[in-house]
Amino acid sequence: MTRKRNEGAPTPGREKSLAPESDLELREFIDHAPVGLRFLSREGRILWANQAELDLVGCSEQEYVGRHIGEFLVEPGAAAELLGRLVSGERIEAYRARLRSKDGSTRRVIIDASALYRDGQFVHGRTVTRDITAFLQEEQAARHRVEETSRLKDEFLALLSHELRSPLGTILVWLGLLQQGGLDVAESERALGIIERSARSLERIIEDLLHASRIAAGGLMLIPQLVDLRSVVQVAVDAASGDAGLKGLELTSSHGEIPIWVTGDPRRLQQAVSNLLSNAIKFTPAGGKVEVCLDTEDRRARLRVTDTGEGMSPEFLPFAFKRFRQQDTTSTRAHHGLGLGLYVVGHVIEHHGGRVNAESPGPGRGSTITAFVPLATQRFTDATASVSGTRISSGAGLPVGLKVLLVDDEEDTREAMRRILQQNGMLVTTAASAREGFELLEHLQPDIILSDIAMPGEDGLSLIRRVRLLPLDRGGQIPAAALSAYAGVEDRQRALLAGFQYYIPKPVDPDHLLAVIAKMARKSAGRNEKR
Numbered sequence: 001m002t003r004k005r006n007e008g009a010p011t012p013g014r015e016k017s018l019a020p021e022s023d024l025e026l027r028e029f030i031d032h033a034p035v036g037l038r039f040l041s042r043e044g045r046i047l048w049a050n051q052a053e054l055d056l057v058g059c060s061e062q063e064y065v066g067r068h069i070g071e072f073l074v075e076p077g078a079a080a081e082l083l084g085r086l087v088s089g090e091r092i093e094a095y096r097a098r099l100r101s102k103d104g105s106t107r108r109v110i111i112d113a114s115a116l117y118r119d120g121q122f123v124h125g126r127t128v129t130r131d132i133t134a135f136l137q138e139e140q141a142a143r144h145r146v147e148e149t150s151r152l153k154d155e156f157l158a159l160l161s162h163e164l165r166s167p168l169g170t171i172l173v174w175l176g177l178l179q180q181g182g183l184d185v186a187e188s189e190r191a192l193g194i195i196e197r198s199a200r201s202l203e204r205i206i207e208d209l210l211h212a213s214r215i216a217a218g219g220l221m222l223i224p225q226l227v228d229l230r231s232v233v234q235v236a237v238d239a240a241s242g243d244a245g246l247k248g249l250e251l252t253s254s255h256g257e258i259p260i261w262v263t264g265d266p267r268r269l270q271q272a273v274s275n276l277l278s279n280a281i282k283f284t285p286a287g288g289k290v291e292v293c294l295d296t297e298d299r300r301a302r303l304r305v306t307d308t309g310e311g312m313s314p315e316f317l318p319f320a321f322k323r324f325r326q327q328d329t330t331s332t333r334a335h336h337g338l339g340l341g342l343y344v345v346g347h348v349i350e351h352h353g354g355r356v357n358a359e360s361p362g363p364g365r366g367s368t369i370t371a372f373v374p375l376a377t378q379r380f381t382d383a384t385a386s387v388s389g390t391r392i393s394s395g396a397g398l399p400v401g402l403k404v405l406l407v408d409d410e411e412d413t414r415e416a417m418r419r420i421l422q423q424n425g426m427l428v429t430t431a432a433s434a435r436e437g438f439e440l441l442e443h444l445q446p447d448i449i450l451s452d453i454a455m456p457g458e459d460g461l462s463l464i465r466r467v468r469l470l471p472l473d474r475g476g477q478i479p480a481a482a483l484s485a486y487a488g489v490e491d492r493q494r495a496l497l498a499g500f501q502y503y504i505p506k507p508v509d510p511d512h513l514l515a516v517i518a519k520m521a522r523k524s525a526g527r528n529e530k531r
Contacts, residue, residue, distance in 0.1 A: 030050045031050050031051040031052070032051070032052075033050060033052055034052065035052055035128050035129060035130050036049070036050065036052045036053030036055075036056045036109075036127075036128070036129035036130075036131075037049065037050040037052070037053055037126070037127070037128060037129075038050070038053050038126075038127050038129070039124045039125065039126060040069060040083070040086070040124060040125040040126075040127065041124060041125075042083075042087060042122050042124075042125075043068075043083075044068050044069045044070060044079055044083045045066060045067070045068055045069075046064055046065050046066060046067055046068075046069060047065065047124055048065065049061065049064055049065065053129060056099060056101070056107065056109070056129060056131060057072055057099065057100075057101050057102060058101040058102040058103055059102050063102070069082070069083075071100075072099055072100050073097055073098070073099065073100070074097070074098035074099070074100050074106055075097060075098060078097050082095065082111070082113060082125075082127075083125070085113075086113055086114070086115045086125040087115065087122060089115060089117070091113075091114045092111065092112060092113040092114070093112050094110050094112065095110065095111040095112070095113070096108070096109075096110055096111075097109055097110075097111055099129070107131055107133045108131075108132050108133045108136050109129050109130060109131055109132060109133075110129070110130045110132055111127055111128070111129050111130075112127070112128045112130075113125055113126060113127040113128070114126055160205075160209075163205055164202065164205060167198035167199070167201040167202050168198070168202065170194060170195075170198045171195050171198045171199060174191045174194050174195050175195065177191060178191055178192075199507075203507055204278070207271065208275075208340040208341060208344055209340065211271070211340075211344045211347075211348075212340045212343060212344060222264070222265040222268060222351055222352070223265050223267075224263050224264055224265055225263070225264075225265070225266065226261055226262075226263055226376055227261070227262060227263075227264055227266045227269070228259040228260060228261060229255075229260045229261070229262050229264075229269070229294060229301050229303070229373065230255040230256075230259065230260055230294060231266075232266055232269045232270045232273060233253065233255060233273055233292060233294050233303065234253070234255070235270055236270055236273035236274045236277055237251065237253045237273075237277065237292055239274060240274065240277040240278065240281060243278070243281050244281050244290060247281060247284075247286055248286035248287055249281060249284055249286070249287075249288050249289065249290055250288070250289040250290070251277075251281075251289075251290045251291075251292075252289070252290075252291050252292065253291075253292040253293070253294075254292070254293050254294070255293075255294035255295070256294075256295065260294060260295075260296060260301050260375070261375060261376040262301055262352070262373050262374065262375060262376055263352075263374075263376045263377075264352045264373065265352075268348050268351075268352075269348065269352070269373075271344065271348065272344065272345045272348040272349060272371070273303065275341040275342065275344055275345045276303075276305040276342075276345055276369055276371070277290065277292070277305060278341060279305075279341050279342060279369075280305050280306075280307040280309065280367075280369075281307075283307065283309040283310045283367075284307045284308060284309030284310075284366075285309065285310075288307065288308040288309055289307070289308050290305065290306070290307045290308075291304075291305075291306045291307075292304070292305055293306070296375065297372075299374065299375050300354070300372045300373060300374055300375060301372070301373045301374075301375055302370060302371075302372055303370070303371045303372075303373075304368055304369070304370045305368070305369050305370075306366065306367075306368040307366050307367060307368075308366045309366055309367065310363060310364060310366075311360040311361065311362055311363050311364055311365045311366050311367050312358060312360040312362075312363070312367050313360075313362065313363055314362070317358055317359075317360065320342055320358040320369075321342050321343055321345065321346035321356065321358070322343060342358075342369075345369075345371070349371045349372075349373060352373050352374075353373070353374050354371060354372045354373040354374060355371075355372050356369065356370065356371040356372070357369070357370055398424055398425060398426070398514065398517060398518050398521060399425075399521055400425040401425065401426075401427055402425070402426045402427065402447050402448070402517070402521055403426070403427045403429070403444065403445075403446040403447045403448075404421055404426050404427065404428045404429070404446055404447065404448055404449075404450060404517075405429050405431065405437060405440060405441060405444060405446040405448070405449045405450070406418060406421070406428055406429070406430045406431070406450045406451075407430075407431045407432075407433070407434060407436075407437035407449070407450070407451040407452060407455075407460065407463065408430070408431075408432070408451070408452040408455075408483065409432055409433060409452060409455040409456060410452070411432070413452070413506075414430045414432070417450070417483075417508070418430055420510050420513070421517075424514060426517075429444055429446065433455060433456075433457060433458065434451070434455055434457065434458035434459065434460060434462060434463035435457065435458055437449075437451065437463055438463060438466055438467070441467065441475055441478075442470075442474060442475065445475060446475075446478065447478075447479075447520075447521065448478065448479045448480065448481070448517065448520045448521065449464075449467070449478055449479070449480040449481070450480075450481050450483055450504075450517075451463055451464065451480065451481075451482060451483065451500075452482075452483050452484065453482055453483070453484040453486060453491070453495060454484065454485070454486065460482055460483075460484075460495075460500075461494060461495065461498040464480055464482075464495075464498050464499040464500055465498055465499055467480065467499065468499040479501055479502075479520035479521075479523045480499065480500050480501060480502075480520075481500060481501065481502035481503070481504055481516055481517075481520060482495040482500040482502070482503050482504065483504050483506060483508060484503070484504075484505060484506060485505070485506040485507075491503075501520070501523075502516050502519070502520065504516060
């Protein structure tokens with residue numbers, strides 16, 4: 001069976017030329033080139049142009065050929081300069097110009113040109129024109145985005161300085177008044193309340209900054225578990241009730257009697273709900289109302305936070321969950337904040353596979369923010385329920401007389417931590433360095449270790465590595481928790497890989513600290529039974 005020869009294949013005995021078979025084929029190739037091509041006379045008359053060139057000027061061949069190039073170059077003198085350089089034999093590269101189209105519009109172009117000489121005589125000039133209008137527009141847009149980002153960052157840094165200095169200044173002023181004395185009991189209690197609220201404000205700012213940084217770096221880490229979302233919401237509501245009461249707001253919540261199970265990180269979810277409540281309370285004037293409603297819809301948990309506050313303008317709504325964005329950024333604005341609270345909310349909910357949106361009838365008419373989170377795929381009974389969002393009460397589950405070794409180079413921190421632990425029935429020994437802590441470990445044989453990470457000389461990571469090399473009977477497996485102001489994902493991972501079982505970020509929340517110690521105490525008891 002003979003194979004049919006492909007059409008266009010070379011005939012036997014003759015090589016097929018790689019050159020075009022006709023002028024028409026060459027013309028089609030040139031016309032479909034992505035750049036404008038044309039020939040010019042010595043005087044600058046257009047002798048020929050390809051289709052891409054005609055498209056650039058919006059003319060037909062009859063309208064274009066024969067006209068002077070100067071009619072289509074916007075800059076005065078551009079045509080004379082190009083022709084003069086061509087006639088002199090110069091090769092022109094990347095000449096920038098503006099090209100005028102038939103309809104009067106202009107495009108930014110780059111022109112490369114050369115001249116053809118034959119027997120020393122000028123035959124014609126050849127130009128290659130590339131349209132860079134879109135490129136320049138994108139370049140300008142990119143430059144504008146960089147400038148806008150820089151402006152927003154400058155505004156943010158100025159705002160951050162203000163937001164940090166305000167509560168810090170309040171703390172220092174009231175501490176000074178307390179140190180001077182002369183305040184009665186009621187005034188002292190008021191001073192302590194103000195100091196605590198200011199410190200909590202600083203803590204929220206730092207937490208939002210850390211979360212925003214993790215989000216921007218793609219490092220928002222979740223520790224998912226099955227959680228009844230009702231408990232997460234209730235904890236956040238309970239924590240926000242004090243701020244709402246101080247401002248004279250009515251804060252209500254409803255979530256039904258049936259568990260609403262989701263798979264998520266309870267701490268991250270609680271922060272998201274807390275941010276929503278903080279935002280609603282901040283923008284609702286005294287006498288207003290904030291309502292929290294949790295239910296389910298289409299196999300999703302639905303959380304709605306509605307307030308009767310200032311509302312949002314239609315122009316601001318698309319930017320409500322953007323970083324550094326605030327409806328009012330002037331120096332006369334009525335509310336403090338960094339514009340990070342809702343940004344963190346949006347990313348936390350999205351990392352849980354959900355979505356969040358904001359609605360408002362307009363300024364002065366309140367707003368509603370709704371978050372949706374997918375329900376857990378498995379069903380659970382109340383008998384197996386783990387209420388993950390609740391806070392442990394101080395001292396719950398802690399054995400009396402628990403021996404704790406506390407290692408921290410900051411004297412004020414050691415003293416504060418020692419008091420918290422002693423008030424909850426623990427026997428506390430402190431060390432100001434990793435070296436001192438290691439020496440006390442073998443002598444004291446504590447039940448648990450709490451150690452700072454960043455310390456001069458030898459840090460907490462080095463300390464726990466040395467501890468883990470000890471035999472079991474000398475404390476090699478003692479439960480240990482890291483305490484650190486470095487609260488990044490990488491910092492946590494380094495601490496756990498070094499040998500700590502728990503990681504507690506500073507500033508330390510006493511309830512969270514005691515909950516972790518209760519877990520460590522159970523492990524320590526089990527370890528002692530195996531000895």
